[in-house]
Amino acid sequence: MKASTLLSQDDIRSQRLARDQSALDELEAQALDAETAVTSIQAQIVALETSLRAAREWKADVVPRRDALRLSVAAQRSALSPMSTFPKDVLSYIFQHAVRAHDNGRWPEPPYMASYDLSLAKAPYTLARVCTYWRQTALTTPSLWSYVALPNGAMYPAFASHVSLILQRSKAVDLEVLVEYVSSPSSEIFNRMFAAICEHITRW
Incomplete structure (x- = not known):
């Protein structure tokens, strides 16, 4: 077992x-x-x-x-391109008239307030993107860059860079300044941009 x-x-x-x-x-x-x-x-x-x-x-x-x-x-x-045969001063003159063609009536009499003109703000950038010759002409035409605006809703760093660029490229020409704020804003970016514009107050 x-x-x-x-x-x-x-x-x-x-x-x-x-x-x-x-x-x-x-x-x-x-x-x-x-x-x-x-x-x-x-x-x-x-x-x-x-x-x-x-x-x-x-x-x-x-x-x-x-x-x-x-x-x-x-x-x-x-x-x-036919436009490349234009002398720069002639092309610059055309640019200025093209940009300012719709200026009439943008600055109404008080108590009415002007509004931000986006097409005018974008115009010099649009012209400068067409070709190298146009860009060179646009960058050497300070009056194209004379519109400086601080519209509502644009208080961000990229817009501050735009304002700085406008002030630089406009050189010594008179500036067309628009500030859409009615009351004193507390935005640090706005304060910085407004201070930069005020440095050129003699051109207003």
Whole structure:
């Protein structure tokens, strides 16, 4: 009876060993497959890194040449434009009249209040974006940049930069100043912009 019990325990151990060995064999096979996959992927990564370096070198060579040729083509197109044959003083005169064409009536008599003219504020930037020649002309025409306004809702750093740029590009010409605030604002940005404009009060 005792020998029979021992044999049963051995059988149990043998069965467990067989199961564990089978599971181990399966895991060994999976580990080998995983290692093979890692090796293969690493080889692909090395190949891709080599291709990436080559592509970056190609881009570094092509992009500057493309940009230079793009500028050359733009300059040639600009040179062929009829407007590019105008002397700068004539083009500047045209710009001034184009910008001020809708001025009539913008400054009503009291007690009416003038309102912010967005189209007038944007006009010099629009002209300066057309081509290099127009930009050069616009930047050397201070009267285009004489409209300085502090409208409601524009109290943010980018607008402060715009005001600073206007004051710089307008040089010594008279300024057309508009402040839409009725009461004294507490905005630090407004105070800074208004102080900058006040530095040019002799041009108001």
